[in-house]
Amino acid sequence: MADNEPSLPVLPGHPLKRARGTATNAPLAALTSSDPAVFSSDDDPALDNYVHGRRKKRYVGSWFDQHPASSDSALGDEEMGPPPVPLPKREFRRQLDSGVWMPAQDAQDGSIESSDSSAEPIESSGEANDEWDLSVCQSDDDVFVRTRTSRSSMVPMPRTILSDEELLAQSIVDACNREGRQVVDLSSLGLSSLSADVLGTITQIAPIPVITKDVHEEYKAPRIQLFLNGNLLRLIPVAIVNVEHLTHLSLRMNNLVELPPSFAALKNLESLNVGQNSLRFLPSELLPLLKKGSKLRELLIHPNPFYQPQDARYCAWGVEEYQLETFGPVDEAEVEIGNEWTGMTTILRARTPVQFSRGSRGVCSGFRFPQDTEKLDQEDFWELAVPSEHLKWSRRNQLDALRGGPKGPRSLVEMCLRLAARAEVTDQEYLALRLDHLVAAARRAGELHKMGGQICCICKRETLIPATEWVEFHEVQQTTIKMNEDGTEIEQIRRVSSNNGIEPWVPFMRRGCSWACLPHKAEPPTTSEQRSRLLALP
Amino acid sequence: MASKYITLISGDGYEFVVLREAAMISPTITGMLRNQFAEAKTGRCLFPEINGVILGKVVEYFNYYHKNRDKEDVLDMEIPVDLCLVLIEVADFFGLDEQQS
Numbered sequence: 021m022a023d024n025e026p027s028l029p030v031l032p033g034h035p036l037k038r039a040r041g042t043a044t045n046a047p048l049a050a051l052t053s054s055d056p057a058v059f060s061s062d063d064d065p066a067l068d069n070y071v072h073g074r075r076k077k078r079y080v081g082s083w084f085d086q087h088p089a090s091s092d093s094a095l096g097d098e099e100m101g102p103p104p105v106p107l108p109k110r111e112f113r114r115q116l117d118s119g120v121w122m123p124a125q126d127a128q129d130g131s132i133e134s135s136d137s138s139a140e141p142i143e144s145s146g147e148a149n150d151e152w153d154l155s156v157c158q159s160d161d162d163v164f165v166r167t168r169t170s171r172s173s174m175v176p177m178p179r180t181i182l183s184d185e186e187l188l189a190q191s192i193v194d195a196c197n198r199e200g201r202q203v204v205d206l207s208s209l210g211l212s213s214l215s216a217d218v219l220g221t222i223t224q225i226a227p228i229p230v231i232t233k234d235v236h237e238e239y240k241a242p243r244i245q246l247f248l249n250g251n252l253l254r255l256i257p258v259a260i261v262n263v264e265h266l267t268h269l270s271l272r273m274n275n276l277v278e279l280p281p282s283f284a285a286l287k288n289l290e291s292l293n294v295g296q297n298s299l300r301f302l303p304s305e306l307l308p309l310l311k312k313g314s315k316l317r318e319l320l321i322h323p324n325p326f327y328q329p330q331d332a333r334y335c336a337w338g339v340e341e342y343q344l345e346t347f348g349p350v351d352e353a354e355v356e357i358g359n360e361w362t363g364m365t366t367i368l369r370a371r372t373p374v375q376f377s378r379g380s381r382g383v384c385s386g387f388r389f390p391q392d393t394e395k396l397d398q399e400d401f402w403e404l405a406v407p408s409e410h411l412k413w414s415r416r417n418q419l420d421a422l423r424g425g426p427k428g429p430r431s432l433v434e435m436c437l438r439l440a441a442r443a444e445v446t447d448q449e450y451l452a453l454r455l456d457h458l459v460a461a462a463r464r465a466g467e468l469h470k471m472g473g474q475i476c477c478i479c480k481r482e483t484l485i486p487a488t489e490w491v492e493f494h495e496v497q498q499t500t501i502k503m504n505e506d507g508t509e510i511e512q513i514r515r516v517s518s519n520n521g522i523e524p525w526v527p528f529m530r531r532g533c534s535w536a537c538l539p540h541k542a543e544p545p546t547t548s549e550q551r552s553r554l555l556a557l558p
Numbered sequence: 559m560a561s562k563y564i565t566l567i568s569g570d571g572y573e574f575v576v577l578r579e580a581a582m583i584s585p586t587i588t589g590m591l592r593n594q595f596a597e598a599k600t601g602r603c604l605f606p607e608i609n610g611v612i613l614g615k616v617v618e619y620f621n622y623y624h625k626n627r628d629k630e631d632v633l634d635m636e637i638p639v640d641l642c643l644v645l646i647e648v649a650d651f652f653g654l655d656e657q658q659s
Contacts, residue, residue, distance in 0.1 A: 379655030380650065380655045429622060429623055429632040429635070430634065432619045432649035432654040432655070433646055433655035434655070435634050435635060435637065436643075436646040436649060437646065438634070439634075440639075440646070445642075445643065450643075452643055453646060453647060454647065462646065485655075
């Protein structure tokens with residue numbers, strides 16, 4: 021009710037000053053207004069305020085938190101709404117999150133922090149600091165303090181320092197990029213390493229299309245040819261896989277010890293030259309490129325100090341079973357080869373025994389890949405020599421349950437090695453590990469990581485510590501397949517022979533991620549007819 | 559009857575109580591608890607040269623492994639980069655470098 025509302029006593033009218041407008045004065049003011057008359061049919065709801073007999077809506081509260089003074093003040097003054105909740109007494113204290121983002125003072129630090137935040141969450145840095153303090157307190161007897169390095173030295177820094185040779189290579193690549201030349205000649209530059217930066221610019225090379233009048237310009241995939249022959253490269257960085265349209269790659273006369281397993285991603289490769297290197301084997305991941313329908317036509321791999329079988333004994337028995345059971349059925353998707361296809365194909369001839377490694381602790385099987393000689397033992401496809409430790413291990417773990425790859429998390433050592441490899445820990449830092457086998461394993465893991473990691477050939481899990489390794493000897497042939505009119509295929513085979521006339525079996529390395537990832541043991545031959553078959557020479 | 563839990567004690571006095579079953583993935587701990595060593599009787603294993611933080615990470619791994627041993631495609635445990643070299647050595651000491659199951 022109006023009586024309940026506090027109101028000021030009516031002030032004596034002042035000739036110049038209008039009385040302060042209280043609610044009760046409002047209708048009067050509207051009546052005496054000189055504004056044009058308004059009608060209820062007008063749409064503007066605000067005009068309700070001026071209708072005679074109603075009181076102006078009144079609101080309580082500050083501008084950002086208004087509510088009507090009564091439940092419906094427009095209808096008059098029946099009832100007051102609930103009294104506004106008294107605000108808690110305001111305290112003066114700092115607003116921690118003002119909602120205003122300010123850039124860090126040293127933006128440089130900030131960017132580095134964010135770049136490695138994936139490897140190490142922010143919270144852990146606080147924990148690491150605590151731990152640092154803790155270890156300092158009792159550093160006299162804690163032997164692990166010695167190896168702990170401060171955070172800044174372990175954090176991966178972007179390595180942008182290029183050697184002079186790489187800068188020269190970079191300038192050549194840039195020139196090719198400018199002119200749209202697709203032949204990148206980096207031969208005989210004395211390159212001992214090749215950074216991803218240089219390779220990254222190669223991917224951008226695109227041919228400059230010839231534009232002629234009235235001819236529609238068509239897109240042509242680039243055909244990049246990269247010549248790296250005559251350098252000092254020891255490893256090929258994984259970034260080469262990103263050069264999608266690489267068609268010719270020459271790595272002749274380098275110091276390569278291993279080709280990266282990720283090479284298989286270079287689907288457009290037509291010619292590969294890896295002769296005159298220190299390769300002992302090729303990655304088995306290369307085998308899919310040596311199949312009917314693939315684009316690789318030219319494979320020059322000799323001379324290299326490849327592993328050779330001890331006596332080149334060809335055992336035909338169990339080959340199919342071994343391939344089928346170990347690697348599963350090959351998806352024989354019908355490849356369109358047109359009228360004629362020429363390329364490389366391989367035939368599996370033999371395999372070596374399996375080398376078992378005990379995690380990071382080195383080899384534990386009787387067979388191991390020799391360092392000094394290139395002659396390797398052979399094992400028949402129906403045999404499988406396993407070390408005694410493996411027997412114990414398989415009894416403990418029920419090997420059958422592990423077929424198709426191990427489940428569960430990785431081992432702690434592998435997790436740490438992976439982390440260290442990702443953080444690009446240098447060789448000097450690895451030396452802080454006091455055990456030789458750990459240093460070796462860490463270096464090996466670092467190398468594998470640089471080459472893009474090893475995928476287990478059986479369970480396809482990525483690993484940095486292969487547990488099983490064996491070599492398959494394949495015969496590599498150049499094959500031409502022609503289609504007859506009636507749709508049958510005629511195959512012509514031309515053997516690719518090495519210069520010195522040795523039987524050209526090429527070793528391909530297979531790697532498994534656990535002791536369960538093994539070659540399948542085929543059924544042994546039983547009849548004499550089968551035995552005679554295994555002695556058959558090609 | 560041996561307790562379901564064992565206690566691992568670091569050189570600087572931190573004690574971690576772990577499920578016996580989870581800690582048994584380490585051949586080192588299995589060996590300590592197998593025979594009539596003092597550790598087997600009390601269920602308390604002292605590692606005088608291992609720091610509390612590192613041992614904490616190892617214990618975290620025991621639990622992580624115990625929880626995830628039957629799963630596939632498990633995410634790696636989070637390990638601070640500056641601990642990884644030290645942890646390699648300690649993991650090697652605990653024999654956590656083979657594929658267990």
